[in-house]
Amino acid sequence: MRFLTPKPNYDLTYDDVFMAPRRSSVTSRLDVDLTSTDGLALPLPIVVANMTAVSGRRMAETVARRGAVAIIPQDLPSQIVATTIARVKAAHTIFDTPVTVAPGSTIGEALSLLPKRSHGIVVAVEDGVPVGTMSAADADGLDRFAQVHEAMSTELTLVSPGTEPTEVFDLLTARRHKAAIAVDEAGRLVGLMTVKGALRTALYSPAVDRHGKLRVGAAVGISGDVEARAQALLDAGADVLVMDTAHGHQERMISAVERCRAIVDAAGSAVQIVAGNVVTADGVSDLIEAGADVIKVGVGPGAMCTTRMQTGVGRPQFSAVLDCAEEAQRAGKAVWADGGVRHPRDVALALAAGAGAVMIGSWFAGTHESTGDLFTGADGRPYKESFGMASARAVRARTRTQSAFDRARASLFEEGISSSKMYLDPERPGVEDLLDFITSGVRSSFTYAGARDLAEFANLAVVGVQSASGFNEGRPLPVSW
Numbered sequence: 001m002r003f004l005t006p007k008p009n010y011d012l013t014y015d016d017v018f019m020a021p022r023r024s025s026v027t028s029r030l031d032v033d034l035t036s037t038d039g040l041a042l043p044l045p046i047v048v049a050n051m052t053a054v055s056g057r058r059m060a061e062t063v064a065r066r067g068a069v070a071i072i073p074q075d076l077p078s079q080i081v082a083t084t085i086a087r088v089k090a091a092h093t094i095f096d097t098p099v100t101v102a103p104g105s106t107i108g109e110a111l112s113l114l115p116k117r118s119h120g121i122v123v124a125v126e127d128g129v130p131v132g133t134m135s136a137a138d139a140d141g142l143d144r145f146a147q148v149h150e151a152m153s154t155e156l157t158l159v160s161p162g163t164e165p166t167e168v169f170d171l172l173t174a175r176r177h178k179a180a181i182a183v184d185e186a187g188r189l190v191g192l193m194t195v196k197g198a199l200r201t202a203l204y205s206p207a208v209d210r211h212g213k214l215r216v217g218a219a220v221g222i223s224g225d226v227e228a229r230a231q232a233l234l235d236a237g238a239d240v241l242v243m244d245t246a247h248g249h250q251e252r253m254i255s256a257v258e259r260c261r262a263i264v265d266a267a268g269s270a271v272q273i274v275a276g277n278v279v280t281a282d283g284v285s286d287l288i289e290a291g292a293d294v295i296k297v298g299v300g301p302g303a304m305c306t307t308r309m310q311t312g313v314g315r316p317q318f319s320a321v322l323d324c325a326e327e328a329q330r331a332g333k334a335v336w337a338d339g340g341v342r343h344p345r346d347v348a349l350a351l352a353a354g355a356g357a358v359m360i361g362s363w364f365a366g367t368h369e370s371t372g373d374l375f376t377g378a379d380g381r382p383y384k385e386s387f388g389m390a391s392a393r394a395v396r397a398r399t400r401t402q403s404a405f406d407r408a409r410a411s412l413f414e415e416g417i418s419s420s421k422m423y424l425d426p427e428r429p430g431v432e433d434l435l436d437f438i439t440s441g442v443r444s445s446f447t448y449a450g451a452r453d454l455a456e457f458a459n460l461a462v463v464g465v466q467s468a469s470g471f472n473e474g475r476p477l478p479v480s481w
Helices: 057-065 078-090 107-116 165-175 195-200 226-236 251-266 281-290 307-311 317-330 344-352 392-398 404-410 431-449 454-460 468-473
Strands: 017-020 046-048 069-072 099-101 122-126 129-134 157-159 179-183 189-194 217-219 240-244 272-278 294-297 334-338 357-360 382-386 420-423 462-465
Touching (some): 057 431, 078 226, 099 107, 107 122, 122 189, 165 195, 189 195, 195 431, 226 251, 272 281, 281 317, 317 344, 344 454
Parallel strands (some): 046 069, 099 122, 157 179, 294 334
Antiparallel strands (some): 122 129, 179 189
């Protein structure tokens, strides 16, 4: 990457910069290869942050089908994480995981489960065999204590799990059905696929391990028995281990990384260790020396983080990623740009700065697949609650095994928001909708730069510095002026 004009002598964040177009021979977005350059070789260079309000089983399996990976938070007990990983690994790599109910369940119960998945369909199942489907529209006018079989449609489009998505698309459009139901040879439910899901399979490749199972990561943390946690996650089949804390450039983190490295090496595992968070080349160098494969970059840019306002510590994210990526590349390693991403342009700029992948948290909190319950505000807008991982709320969860006094004392020190409403975008209520939005923008950025993959993009991108007015000029207007 190079600057359009001389590099300024002050730090920059994403809003401060723009990318200039250059001569390009890339004629189509589909000619772009977005495989991550972080050693994980993800088909999509997106990582879902290990935030309790964001990343769970539903999120992990959904994004993995589209080529990304989610990190299960460190606040969960190892056994719960192991169960989550097992369920993600058991999920079908192409067909969506259905929401199931019994035909005798109440309509109210079925409707309460609909927001768990963005496809908006529940499947009625008897002894593992699908007998009907129901959407919110099917329940219109019916009492919430009525049973599902009174509202469900029994006209099903059944396919085998090996059916090509193009064939599923043709069947659904011909029959005008909402979803195709995949069943095995015994007629038992395997998954479902909507028309949009069939289209997405042509645009995304799933992120799978060497056994062809969906990939999922897990956070270790640097407190407690690091070795036992790391070993438990390796045994559970985690594909990447993430060790992070608000201040990643500290002795406790370095020691934890060294101990985790020893466990991974002793197991003969190829699992990558990610460590952070840092914002300087020195921090990158020290964590790589300790044994980290990927360094997480970002202190204070996240929507739920109050670190900069409370402590004055942090660094504008674009410059942090740029400097840290250069240092990591000198050592043959990579960085994840963690935080501060609010638009597809931010993802593109992070990749232009040299990030091997981009980590997203709060942006994904307001989706059907995030872990929180769905609420409706006084204005009728659906939302989910999100909170920072250094907030008092997160600290309470993380210290649940400590005494009441110690937990109360720890809760006095917080660097994050404990409750924030993340509204679902009516146009993009699911995480897959956001991935479509992001991917479309990033692919276009590559064509403007004349790049066919991430390495070329980081090499060819031309970035300029702009004023706040320049940034605002590029924002679309929802109404005329």
